[in-house]
Amino acid sequence: MKARALSLASLATSALPASFTSSARAVFKRLLAVGQATRPQLCQDLGLSRPTLSAAMTELSRLDYVEVVGQAQGHTGRTASIYRIGKGAGHTIAIDAGSTVIRYRVAYLDGRVLLTGTYALSSGQRHMSAEISRKVDDAVAQSLASCVPDWGPLRAIGVAVPARVTGQSRMVAPGQETWMFGAFTPPSGVPLILENNVNCAAIAEHNYGAAAGRRDFSFIQVGLKIGMGTVLGGEVVRGQNGAAGELGHLPFPWSASDVPQPETLEDYIGADALMARVRADWPDHDPPRDSIDLFRRAGEGDPAALVHVKRHGQDVGRLIAACVAVIDPGFVVLGGGVGSLPVLLPYVREEVGRLSYATEIETSTLGADATLLGIGKLAAAHAQSALIDA
Amino acid sequence: MKARALSLASLATSALPASFTSSARAVFKRLLAVGQATRPQLCQDLGLSRPTLSAAMTELSRLDYVEVVGQAQGHTGRTASIYRIGKGAGHTIAIDAGSTVIRYRVAYLDGRVLLTGTYALSSGQRHMSAEISRKVDDAVAQSLASCVPDWGPLRAIGVAVPARVTGQSRMVAPGQETWMFGAFTPPSGVPLILENNVNCAAIAEHNYGAAAGRRDFSFIQVGLKIGMGTVLGGEVVRGQNGAAGELGHLPFPWSASDVPQPETLEDYIGADALMARVRADWPDHDPPRDSIDLFRRAGEGDPAALVHVKRHGQDVGRLIAACVAVIDPGFVVLGGGVGSLPVLLPYVREEVGRLSYATEIETSTLGADATLLGIGKLAAAHAQSALIDA
DNA sequence: CCGCTTGGTAAAGCTGCAAAACAAACGTCC
């Protein structure tokens, strides 16, 4: 996760039409969360009276923030209209500026997908490069070109980046970092939200994945690099320098005789170092090609592979032990190319059990989509509050 | 900080008289925070109109929650009455059940002290013991005996303990842990609030000390034991098992060849281990008697002492590096018998600078009172919300 | 005494909500 920081500043958001009553805000929020609902359902869920809800609907309809999509028939009584978020609420663009591919997705604020796409990078980019900037620009251009009136206004663009992100707001002023903005010119007047990619994955786990409904948990990504995203009290912990979860900075090696060196741990736990150790130690002339191969063989019972998987699981467990010692999240989701492999899990659990207090550990089920889902959620959430938290 | 956990449950709180308007709540809160204020000041600070404030005052006066303590004279115009919290709001008892002494303090909710006292323990109690329970009971009995009608009702009892505290609420049902409640029987009907002593010190730093006004920081206590209390977004991070900040559980020793052992770090960084290393390594036959002596000699320039102080500062810096890697608080306050010694600070800063992102580090100025101040604040805050968050 | 300023209260009005009453739509039973 080592990368330079992005310093953030605010950008003028689009002018807002009006202020809403708190009930209208609640209705809008609820519709975003559940997708569709009838008025009686909304009354029930939000504890509002029918007249109040009626007023809220009138308010929201005036700007096309809600629309009717059908009728619900109880087995008796009048039919109820089914409402959802309308075109007036607009849409967002979410971009996962990953190490090997750029994914993008255009969606309404309630998550309905309008357009998705992928750009491959010419080679694995361990660090940000001009090519990423270009592809991000392509993704935005493609989205804008495909835009039709039915989508409503573009409310926010979110970009998940493999870098630290700093600043109070998640918005960035254009032109601050050439690697990001060298070829990418964000459309003016549209809020741009940057977020660290691991934090995005954590947000996705929180909203759609293994950590749904939890107030506190950590998501630990283990692959080529290591990183962590933490949610405490429902809020992402970002850190003063945007460096929360940069586990590569844990003091390592550290003992009575070893002096920790900066950023050593990432190079020790990263997949490259793992495979180097595996190859150096392999008993015959057919070592695993890559970490996937190693874990496959371990799953098939290969003793040499199991030794290294166990060893790696223990090291991951020690990462979690450090996390528990500091914040004791109680629940940890393992993700990333290596971390999400189930073969690793029992060894991780064993080591955490040996070193730490009771902590539930599960592997992620969201796969490679996690980051894109998370930045999408973030962009939608930003758009939502810009619209109704007047 | 290694100690058994306290499992918490709720206790019936005293019946509440009435519900307040939000303006009355705001006025009450404000008076608690600032101590004294005139009506115009409150209008200004809270953005309320004079009629609204008048209504709020009528509400609060009816239960003696506020009282007039004087008149304020501007250089022209009518005099304004000065208000503060009244007897009706009641008082709290705060107890620091420390390792060597038990301190207690009775105070109004706004912090005005009514009574303080100290009981020495017969010997340093590394773990909780029956004697602590007895002294806590003595402290409460003494407070109750001294109580006069002027103090108003007893609203809460807070106890800071050198143990993990778990559970949603800070209240504990009587009779759950014999070491705490073997000889201590809390008065029934009064909420009892338990909190870890390091978290209390952090709360004190947040309200009265070096971290005043900060939303995020960590307080690290270094002495016989090590522990950390963290505030993120103004809220104390307690952890699922109440184990957040148990730095003794950081993986140590950890390197390519060293296997971490449970709770090793506390015994390595604790003052006893430090002095053992100092004595083993001392060049002549006059080693420092204790850590205070060591740091005094270092302050006077003794090269042998400086070597060990520097070494210790580096180790403390590595603790902070671990904390920064996980949550990146941006600001750290050093406290405790060893941690608060200024001689240590430059070495800590140097090591953190070498290993981590920019992090401000200061030493605590609250001294031994920090824990008592913190638990007092917590008890008052609990009483406050019980009174007005109806 | 009068002007001037500031503290405090009483009366009227506004906002956001709910309860009650009313109106409309739908299925069912005779």
Added chain:
DNA sequence: GGACGTTTGTTTTGCAGCTTTACCAAGCGG
């Protein structure tokens, strides 16, 4: 097909909590 019960949606009315406006009270200097 029409009466009836049920559910949805709207109109009316009322209330809580606040602000604005207006007024009275208290202090100071001339």
